[in-house]
Amino acid sequence: MSEGLWTGRVVLVTGAARGVGRGTAEYLGRLGASVALLDRRADEVSAVAEELRAQGVRCESFGADQTDDEAVEQAIAGVIGAFGRIDGLFANAGLAVMRPFMEISLKEWRKVIDVNLTGTFLVVRQVVQTMIDLGIPGSIVMTGSVSGMHPMNQTAHYASAKAGVIAFGRELSRELGSYRIRVNLVSPGVVRTEATEFLITQPAISTMLQQVIPLGSWCMPKDIAQAVAFLLGPQSAYITGAVLPVAGGNEVIEWWPIDYSTPGPPDWEKLRPGSSTSGETL
Numbered sequence: 001m002s003e004g005l006w007t008g009r010v011v012l013v014t015g016a017a018r019g020v021g022r023g024t025a026e027y028l029g030r031l032g033a034s035v036a037l038l039d040r041r042a043d044e045v046s047a048v049a050e051e052l053r054a055q056g057v058r059c060e061s062f063g064a065d066q067t068d069d070e071a072v073e074q075a076i077a078g079v080i081g082a083f084g085r086i087d088g089l090f091a092n093a094g095l096a097v098m099r100p101f102m103e104i105s106l107k108e109w110r111k112v113i114d115v116n117l118t119g120t121f122l123v124v125r126q127v128v129q130t131m132i133d134l135g136i137p138g139s140i141v142m143t144g145s146v147s148g149m150h151p152m153n154q155t156a157h158y159a160s161a162k163a164g165v166i167a168f169g170r171e172l173s174r175e176l177g178s179y180r181i182r183v184n185l186v187s188p189g190v191v192r193t194e195a196t197e198f199l200i201t202q203p204a205i206s207t208m209l210q211q212v213i214p215l216g217s218w219c220m221p222k223d224i225a226q227a228v229a230f231l232l233g234p235q236s237a238y239i240t241g242a243v244l245p246v247a248g249g250n251e252v253i254e255w256w257p258i259d260y261s262t263p264g265p266p267d268w269e270k271l272r273p274g275s276s277t278s279g280e281t282l
């Protein structure tokens with residue numbers, strides 16, 4: 001992808017302290033974009049911004065929890081103060097937790113929906129307002145997940161939130177078309193990041209992933225970044241409302257393949273010995 005396409009463009013990336021967000025910010029920065037980074041991990045995201053500036057990328061970071069409307073408003077005001085505009089938004093920050101349905105507490109359900117769905121709504125709302133105010137025909141890419149498209153197991157709250165993000169993005173693509181603002185989604189399969197390290201480092205799981213993903217393995221943040229750059233940038237000028245799986249050809253990973261011949265509660269430990277069933281500790 002040619003560098004000239006990105007020169008002068010300002011892209012806000014959320015969840016940029018780690019994983020997919022960080023990788024995408026680095027990739028867009030290398031293509032010549034100016035990047036604003038938002039993350040609730042203020043120190044980590046500030047260190048990422050420093051690294052990017054050292055590589056010659058115009059970059060600022062903003063520590064904000066995307067579930068906090070006021071903090072988001074201040075952060076977006078900060079982006080406008082620093083860069084004067086926002087041409088693109090990668091609304092990517094999210095929280096994945098895996099837990100058997102009957103063990104999901106109301107607190108955890110609310111947290112997962114709040115971070116993934118409501119937090120995305122708050123950021124997108126502020127950015128769209130800015131784009132409309134400044135008359136910018138912007139581009140938005142959100143991070144869905146294959147779990148929001150196909151049933152798996154142990155992700156009832158996360159899958160519901162991501163299905164919501166996908167519906168939200170597709171809905172907006174209709175409504176924002178009249179502003180010439182495009183909205184698309186990437187739906188990653190398995191990406192090796194801090195969030196998935198606890199799964200991928202387990203030999204049984206890493207072997208399973210290599211066996212069932214047609215392209216042979218999980219991907220790295222750069223693989224998502226390349227798809228995001230396409231959907232955010234001018235080369236996809238006539239694409240809106242698309243959901244692009246970036247999943248190596250397998251959108252339905254059976255993390256814990258349930259044996260349905262035996263009625264009763266699944267014995268998760270027996271289904272995938274040694275594997276924990278939760279992601280980030282809440």
Ligand SMILES: NC(=O)c1ccc[n+]([C@@H]2O[C@H](COP(=O)([O-])OP(=O)(O)OC[C@H]3O[C@@H](n4cnc5c(N)ncnc54)[C@H](O)[C@@H]3O)[C@@H](O)[C@H]2O)c1
Binds near residue numbers: 016038
């Ligand atoms: N890694 C995968 O296999 C995978 C697969 C499908 C979808 N996804 C999605 O991709 C996105 C990135 O995932 P990742 O693997 O890079 O995760 P990650 O945990 O490595 O990074 C997520 C980043 O989001 C930030 N964040 C979390 N909650 C936040 C909040 N309330 N406000 C602001 N920032 C917040 C975190 O601090 C972190 O820096 C997420 O939306 C995730 O659901 C990941």
